[in-house]
Every structure is written in C-alpha cells, then in structure tokens.
Amino acid sequence: MLRKYNNSRSLSDNIKLGTLTAFTAGMVNIGSLLLFFSFSSNITGHYAILASEIVKGNFYQIAVVFSWIFLFFFGSFVSNLIVIHLNQKNTYLAHALPLILEIICLIFVGYYGQFYYRETLMETEILLALMLFAMGLQNGLTASISNFTVKTTHLTGTTTDLGILFSMFTKAEYRNNEALKGKAKLLLSIAASYLFGAILSGFTYMYLGFKMFYAVSLVLTVVIVYDLYKLRVKRFFIQRNARRLNIENLGSYIKLNREKEESIAS
Amino acid sequence: MxxxxxxxxxxxxxxxxxxxxxxxxxxxxxxEIEGEWSELTWEYEKADKNETIKQDFTSISNYVKDLIGENLVIHKAEKWKFYPNGKLILEGNGYEKEVSWHMKGRGNILEIKYDNQNIEHYNLTELSDDKLVLNFDTDTHTRGIARLTFVKTNPYVKKI
Incomplete structure (x- = not known):
C-alpha cells in the first residue's frame, strides 16, 4: 500500500490504500460534525463558509475558517514535502511518516477530548484545526504517492469522475477498457468505504464519543504495519531464494527484483 | 535553495x-454573548398568515412561541442570562431554571444542556453588541425554522 510510488503502484495497491484511508476520513469527518458541529475534511464547504462570513463581516469566523483551510493546505504541503525529500533514502519511511503524524494528531484529539475537554470554543476550534491538518496530511499522502489517483477525504472529485466514467461506459470501446474499469472500481470502493466509515461513526458516536479517534488510529496503524509486514516477508523470501541460488551479491539481487516488480506493475 | x-x-x-x-x-x-438578553420576538417561517392579519405582532410572537416551543426548555423563558462559566439562567414569569451553555463549530452553534443531559442546539445567526438572533429547526409536527430575537438589557451579569 505505502512502499510503492506513482507508476509502480498496482490497482490493488490503490484500492487497499483508498478503501482504508477513505474509511478513516469518513469516520473523522462525521465524528467532527457530531462532536464539534463542523466538518473536518469538507474543504469546499469551508471555502463557501469563508465567503459567506466575509460578506457578513464576521472577523472572528473569517479568521477561524481561514486558519482551518490553511491547516488542511499545510497538512498536504507537509505530507508531500516528506514524500519528495525522503523518498530516495527510504520509500517506506517517507510514505509512513505522514500517517504517523496523522495518528499522533488524532490520538491527541481523542485523548484530550476524553479527559480534558471542557467544551470551550477555543478548545473546539483547536481540536478541529488538528483534525483538518490530519486530513490534509492524509489526502496529501494518498494523492502524492498514487500520482493523484487516490484522494480520500472528500468525494466531490470522486463523484465527478464516476459520473464521467459511467457515461463513458455507454460505449462498448470504453466498457471493455481494463484501465477505465479499474479506475471505476477504485473510485466506487473509495466512495463506498467513506460512506461506510461515516455511517459507522454516526452509529458508534453515542457509545464511543472521543474514543472513536483511537479506532481510526488503529485502522491507520494497520495501513502502516501491513506494508512493514509485507516488506519483512518479502525480504525473507528474497534472502531464501538468494541462498538457494548461491547468490553472493544480495544487494544487486534485491535491486533486480525491485526493477522486475516495477516493470510488471507499469 | x-x-x-x-x-x-x-x-x-x-x-x-x-x-x-x-x-x-x-x-x-x-x-460577546455574556450578559442579560431579553426576548423580543419569536418568528416562524410557516406561521399562519391569517393570524398575522388578525392579531398584533406581540401576540403573533407569543402564538409562535406556544406553538413550537412547548417541548423546549427555553419555552417559559423571557430573559436569558449568560454567565462566563458556562451557566445560563433562564428567567420567566415565576420561572427560573439553571442550565449550561457552550458554543460549538466556529462559534455559530449554541448548545444548551439541561437536567439529565438533554441537549438542544440553536444556530447563532446574528450576534452583535445589542442583538442576538437564534434559529432552530422545529420538531416534526411543526416543521420549519423558527427564529428568536433578543436585545441585550444588561451587558454584565453578577457572578453566581
């Protein structure tokens, strides 16, 4: 899910990453709406609110909404900054680090909300700001490593693309195009997963409250650990094959395997 | 670089x-919301137009209040006293109730908690030095949006 980049990613990689992160985004977005009465990933809506508050001349609300939009932007900025600067050194770490930061933000929101939250407006706005930053990190990461194919925190683009794809499927030449079918599968799984996360968040909100952010963090941890596990398993098999084939230069053998894998995926 | x-x-x-x-x-x-606010009007987007013709404005306001506010904790209140520590005193004719208040969202939602954690939410549509307007969705038997308008009668409230 995380260790591959841009064109070396398969459809399966994108679907796995898309469904899991869309599920968490759906949960966080509805969780923030129920707990704080504001969305944490619906940036289009925040732009509309910003415009309406500018018209009304409400400086306080303008400042708050402006800072939320800025933090979503900054989250995406930080995420891609980490990816492009660390990618050459350690791809897995470069892709996992934004998710680790996101988990830290969400666990902080959950922990603070559970034990210290006194429901003041300032606390509400800071916790929302952290969630928007976390969603920016997530969207920036998934979009960056998937060559802008996977975006999971809002569904405007996804729904637009699905509309376009389904209209294309009225023609047989597009209907039989594997790449387009794959894209439709990916987008549908993202939309369904987001919706499922949102519904689950709505049902569990009464029982879990702020603890729902621990559940979200757990799902994100699965995304990180899954690849770590796959990396270890893969390394084990490569080393075993190398021993069987009596290959002395293990480094070049690993490199050869990686190139082979990338060429198959592309 | x-x-x-x-x-x-x-x-x-x-x-x-x-x-x-x-x-x-x-x-x-x-x-800004702290202080004493007095109810000025209750309006309802679907208020019976005939009533508007027949009766004066104050009684229309009371009619709307009776119609949609019967299940709300704020129904009997005429004065709302917001205290800084999240306490809200609702005062009416021979009526006084202490509830708690919080603001949510970007400061556009007023949350009122009372008794055994019953919660009501109101949209804070307008808040200035002397005017407060709250909107809320009414329940199913009187669907629509109601609007409460207040004027500030005392900017300072005594600490409880």
Whole structure:
C-alpha cells in the first residue's frame, strides 16, 4: 500500500490504500460534525463558509475558517514535502511518516477530548484545526504517492469522475477498457468505504464519543504495519531464494527484483 | 535553495500575520454573548398568515412561541442570562431554571444542556453588541425554522 510510488503502484495497491484511508476520513469527518458541529475534511464547504462570513463581516469566523483551510493546505504541503525529500533514502519511511503524524494528531484529539475537554470554543476550534491538518496530511499522502489517483477525504472529485466514467461506459470501446474499469472500481470502493466509515461513526458516536479517534488510529496503524509486514516477508523470501541460488551479491539481487516488480506493475 | 525557503517562509508568515490581524480585530462570540438578553420576538417561517392579519405582532410572537416551543426548555423563558462559566439562567414569569451553555463549530452553534443531559442546539445567526438572533429547526409536527430575537438589557451579569 505505502512502499510503492506513482507508476509502480498496482490497482490493488490503490484500492487497499483508498478503501482504508477513505474509511478513516469518513469516520473523522462525521465524528467532527457530531462532536464539534463542523466538518473536518469538507474543504469546499469551508471555502463557501469563508465567503459567506466575509460578506457578513464576521472577523472572528473569517479568521477561524481561514486558519482551518490553511491547516488542511499545510497538512498536504507537509505530507508531500516528506514524500519528495525522503523518498530516495527510504520509500517506506517517507510514505509512513505522514500517517504517523496523522495518528499522533488524532490520538491527541481523542485523548484530550476524553479527559480534558471542557467544551470551550477555543478548545473546539483547536481540536478541529488538528483534525483538518490530519486530513490534509492524509489526502496529501494518498494523492502524492498514487500520482493523484487516490484522494480520500472528500468525494466531490470522486463523484465527478464516476459520473464521467459511467457515461463513458455507454460505449462498448470504453466498457471493455481494463484501465477505465479499474479506475471505476477504485473510485466506487473509495466512495463506498467513506460512506461506510461515516455511517459507522454516526452509529458508534453515542457509545464511543472521543474514543472513536483511537479506532481510526488503529485502522491507520494497520495501513502502516501491513506494508512493514509485507516488506519483512518479502525480504525473507528474497534472502531464501538468494541462498538457494548461491547468490553472493544480495544487494544487486534485491535491486533486480525491485526493477522486475516495477516493470510488471507499469 | 535558500531563496525559495525564504519565499515560502514569507508566504506562510503573511498567512499567520493575516490570521493574527483578523483575530485581534474580532470579538470572541463566547465573550460577546455574556450578559442579560431579553426576548423580543419569536418568528416562524410557516406561521399562519391569517393570524398575522388578525392579531398584533406581540401576540403573533407569543402564538409562535406556544406553538413550537412547548417541548423546549427555553419555552417559559423571557430573559436569558449568560454567565462566563458556562451557566445560563433562564428567567420567566415565576420561572427560573439553571442550565449550561457552550458554543460549538466556529462559534455559530449554541448548545444548551439541561437536567439529565438533554441537549438542544440553536444556530447563532446574528450576534452583535445589542442583538442576538437564534434559529432552530422545529420538531416534526411543526416543521420549519423558527427564529428568536433578543436585545441585550444588561451587558454584565453578577457572578453566581
């Protein structure tokens, strides 16, 4: 899910990453709406609110909404900054680090909300700001490593693309195009997963409250650990094959395997 | 390389400066709402038009209040006293109730909690030095949006 980049990613990689992160985004977005009465990933809506508050001349609300939009932007900025600067050194770490930061933000929101939250407006706005930053990190990461194919925190683009794809499927030449079918599968799984996360968040909100952010963090941890596990398993098999084939230069053998894998995926 | 980082820092710095400027210009709604507010009108988007013709404005307001407010904790209140510590005293004719209040969202939602954690939410549509307007969705048998308008009668409330 995380260790591959841009064109070396398969459809399966994108679907796995898309469904899991869309599920968490759906949960966080509805969780923030129920707990704080504001969305944490619906940036289009925040732009509309910003415009309406500018018209009304409400400086306080303008400042708050402006800072939320800025933090979503900054989250995406930080995420891609980490990816492009660390990618050459350690791809897995470069892709996992934004998710680790996101988990830290969400666990902080959950922990603070559970034990210290006194429901003041300032606390509400800071916790929302952290969630928007976390969603920016997530969207920036998934979009960056998937060559802008996977975006999971809002569904405007996804729904637009699905509309376009389904209209294309009225023609047989597009209907039989594997790449387009794959894209439709990916987008549908993202939309369904987001919706499922949102519904689950709505049902569990009464029982879990702020603890729902621990559940979200757990799902994100699965995304990180899954690849770590796959990396270890893969390394084990490569080393075993190398021993069987009596290959002395293990480094070049690993490199050869990686190139082979990338060429198959592309 | 250094130049580009300077440019980025400058842009982000400008963003932060804009935020600080806006916040310093603004009044925190949580502080602005503190004080004593008196109900001026209750309006309802689907109020019977015939009633408007027949009766004067005050009785229309009372009619709307009786119609849609019967299940709300605020129904009997005429004066709302907001205290800084999240306490709200609702006062009416021979009626007084202490509830708690909080603001949510971007300061656009007023949450009122009472008794055994019953919660009511109101949209804070307008809040100025002397005027407060609350909107809320009414329940199923009188679907629509109701609007409560208040005037500030005392900016300071005695600490409880």
């Amino acid at each position: 250094k130049k580009i980082w300077t440019q980025y820092l400058l842009v982000f710095g400008l963003g932060i400066a804009l935020f600080i400027f806006l916040i310093s210009m603004a009044k925190n709604p949580e502080i």
